[in-house]
Amino acid sequence: MLKKVVSFSGRRRNWVIPYVLFLAFFVIAPMVLIIYYAFTNPEGAFTFANIKKFWVHPEVLNTFLYSVVVALITTFLCILIGYPAAYILSKMESRKAKLIVILFILPMWINFLIRTLATVALFDFFRIPLGQGALIFGMVYNFLPFMIYPIYNTLQKTDQNLIEAAQDLGANPRQVFLRTEFPLSVPGITSGILMVFMPVISTFAIAELLTLNNIKLFGTTLQENIYNGTWNYGAALSLIVLLLIGATTLINREGNSKAAEEGNLI
Amino acid sequence: MIKKALSASYLGIILLILYSPILIIIIFSFTEAKVLGNWTGFSLKLYTSIFSGGIHHSLTNALWNTLIIGLVAAFVSTALGTMAAIGIYNLLPRTQKTIKMVNTIPILNPDIITAISLFLLFVSLGFSQGYITVILAHITFCTPYVVLSVLPRLRRMNPNLYEAALDLGATPFLAVRRILIPELKPGMLSGFILAFTLSIDDFVVTLFTIGNEGLETLSTYIYADARKGGLTPELRPLSTIIFVTVLLLLLVINKKAAKLKL
Numbered sequence: 001m002l003k004k005v006v007s008f009s010g011r012r013r014n015w016v017i018p019y020v021l022f023l024a025f026f027v028i029a030p031m032v033l034i035i036y037y038a039f040t041n042p043e044g045a046f047t048f049a050n051i052k053k054f055w056v057h058p059e060v061l062n063t064f065l066y067s068v069v070v071a072l073i074t075t076f077l078c079i080l081i082g083y084p085a086a087y088i089l090s091k092m093e094s095r096k097a098k099l100i101v102i103l104f105i106l107p108m109w110i111n112f113l114i115r116t117l118a119t120v121a122l123f124d125f126f127r128i129p130l131g132q133g134a135l136i137f138g139m140v141y142n143f144l145p146f147m148i149y150p151i152y153n154t155l156q157k158t159d160q161n162l163i164e165a166a167q168d169l170g171a172n173p174r175q176v177f178l179r180t181e182f183p184l185s186v187p188g189i190t191s192g193i194l195m196v197f198m199p200v201i202s203t204f205a206i207a208e209l210l211t212l213n214n215i216k217l218f219g220t221t222l223q224e225n226i227y228n229g230t231w232n233y234g235a236a237l238s239l240i241v242l243l244l245i246g247a248t249t250l251i252n253r254e255g256n257s258k259a260a261e262e263g264n265l266i
Numbered sequence: 267m268i269k270k271a272l273s274a275s276y277l278g279i280i281l282l283i284l285y286s287p288i289l290i291i292i293i294f295s296f297t298e299a300k301v302l303g304n305w306t307g308f309s310l311k312l313y314t315s316i317f318s319g320g321i322h323h324s325l326t327n328a329l330w331n332t333l334i335i336g337l338v339a340a341f342v343s344t345a346l347g348t349m350a351a352i353g354i355y356n357l358l359p360r361t362q363k364t365i366k367m368v369n370t371i372p373i374l375n376p377d378i379i380t381a382i383s384l385f386l387l388f389v390s391l392g393f394s395q396g397y398i399t400v401i402l403a404h405i406t407f408c409t410p411y412v413v414l415s416v417l418p419r420l421r422r423m424n425p426n427l428y429e430a431a432l433d434l435g436a437t438p439f440l441a442v443r444r445i446l447i448p449e450l451k452p453g454m455l456s457g458f459i460l461a462f463t464l465s466i467d468d469f470v471v472t473l474f475t476i477g478n479e480g481l482e483t484l485s486t487y488i489y490a491d492a493r494k495g496g497l498t499p500e501l502r503p504l505s506t507i508i509f510v511t512v513l514l515l516l517l518v519i520n521k522k523a524a525k526l527k528l
Binding site: 011012013014015016017018019020022023026027028029030031033034037081084085088089091095098099100102103104106107108109110111112113114115116117118119121122124125141144145194198199201202203204205209219222223226231234235238241242245249 | 273274276277280281283284285286287288290291294302303346347349350352353354355356357365368369371372374375376377378379380382383384385386387389390402403405406409413438463466467469470474484485488489492497501505508509512513516520
């Protein structure tokens, strides 16, 4: 018996079993529960009412669409600001670049709520009114590192021979960038988008603090529903977010699975 | 030359903007004012009040809870994730792909979805929410990152080393301890640090799994504080101390790593 146990655990592929069980219980089962709650009423009977409620409820639908717009703008700005930064970093001596990358991630060590409150103080100091602008600033501020890091990672791994080959074949610096470097860095951008777009839609707390409770994002709607006990509706709204994630992931399937494999996500 | 200066200043400006709220916190940790942004003259009172036990004990409790949850979650995820990575590496490609895909779900899911799904799980099972549920939830979103930081190390190492150890008469456990673990250590370490960072910075998942028995972590404490309209002044020096410590630690590690490589 003991021998059997030893040989079983000696086979290294079996080492994955605890984690598989863990994933089944804490990742798969909870996802199934979201689906279950989304399609049942509080008594447990099957219903489409929760999903329907989303479409006919203009307030929630508006919050959702507004959040998508905010997320689009944030993602766009993060790419616009983050790409050049990642590009510059990738051209630097690697030790120096690594240090700067750490500097980009370091603010995470101060709780994001405190940072957001400090941003509010900063805006007050410069007498900039809180509102939409502040909200976008806060979002870009919070999510920029998640865009820079994956892009930097991909750029840094670009095969230098390809760039040299392009140069040898007579491409000018602009062509080298547009035709060689940029296309090769797209997987980095893709995984950056995944790390920014959906999280922005579903953040809560940041929006309230930066707009004095004037603007609400979809994350807050989700949180309110769970807190007020309307779990089924909350689950239905979560399911919508999940479907959106599923869609974006499928579209980016290739780039994403590759990026994940290389540990690009963060 | 100009290009270099331009790119350096571009990074400089971004970093300056990223750090400006943090500078605000640091600057205003040296004044007594209750409201962040009011300067009432230089004072170390907030710092002395941290160390002389002047801060509310609920804040100290929240701090301890955050650290304990972070350490436990990071330890368990590192162990679980490393084992999983070793297992995944030795699986057939097809199964490997499936597990890797499930592994990325918690990474791709926004916090709030993870939070709600786990909340529903704990509620459906009738688990009473508290320490255990928060730690389990943190392990859930930390472990995938550990797996992703250990796997590349496995791929890079010579697969024959382990077999050689077995051929030379080592038991599988000895071979793991003496051959695999030392090779995987850097990946495990970065996984651990990442897991700890994610855990102490987490707010949403914690909020949904912490229950209402009065358990608080730093982030739920701050959230409650912020909703009441103000930040406990002592949080300014506290954040400053945490930040400066981590900064120094990272600089030292970076210097050491650089030296070892040269």
